[in-house]
Amino acid sequence: MAKKKAPKKSKKRMARKPRATARKTDALLATVRGATHRYVGHVRLDVGHAGAARVKRMIYPPGFHWAKDMKPVTGTELCMHAHVGFLAKGEIHIEYADGCLVEHKAPQIIAIDPGHDGWVVGKEPAVMIEFDFGGDTVSRLGMPDVHRH
Numbered sequence: 001m002a003k004k005k006a007p008k009k010s011k012k013r014m015a016r017k018p019r020a021t022a023r024k025t026d027a028l029l030a031t032v033r034g035a036t037h038r039y040v041g042h043v044r045l046d047v048g049h050a051g052a053a054r055v056k057r058m059i060y061p062p063g064f065h066w067a068k069d070m071k072p073v074t075g076t077e078l079c080m081h082a083h084v085g086f087l088a089k090g091e092i093h094i095e096y097a098d099g100c101l102v103e104h105k106a107p108q109i110i111a112i113d114p115g116h117d118g119w120v121v122g123k124e125p126a127v128m129i130e131f132d133f134g135g136d137t138v139s140r141l142g143m144p145d146v147h148r149h
């Protein structure tokens with residue numbers, strides 16, 4: 001009996017569309033359980049807490065450019081946040097006020113100083129997992145208050 005059932009199961013599995021299954025189970029893009037969800041300047045934010053830190057899974061869509069999408073929201077000339085964490089998917093380029101251009105491509109650990117513009121490169125979304133401490137982020141993560149050499 002058990003032997004008869006097994007081939008039936010494998011037939012069913014083969015009939016499934018692998019693409020649809022892969023998309024459905026992409027943990028990097030799925031809703032984060034136990035986190036809050038919102039969109040800011042076309043960026044998808046899932047935010048949760050771990051110890052004293054906030055952990056954020058951020059999805060930057062293809063075509064995202066901070067100066068176009070986020071500047072109107074923050075009201076600052078450049079992004080003044082420090083971004084510390086892990087770029088899990090995609091590619092982003094960061095440009096500082098002094099003209100320094102830094103290219104980040106997943107998988108990569110990131111430490112982006114305050115005072116930057118940035119944009120997504122390529123056709124896939126950039127997924128970043130970041131750690132922050134609200135208003136104390138820069139000091140508690142040991143980051144400079146602004147990009148300098």
Ligand SMILES: [Zn+2]
Nearest residue numbers: 096098100147
């Ligand atoms: Zn520089």
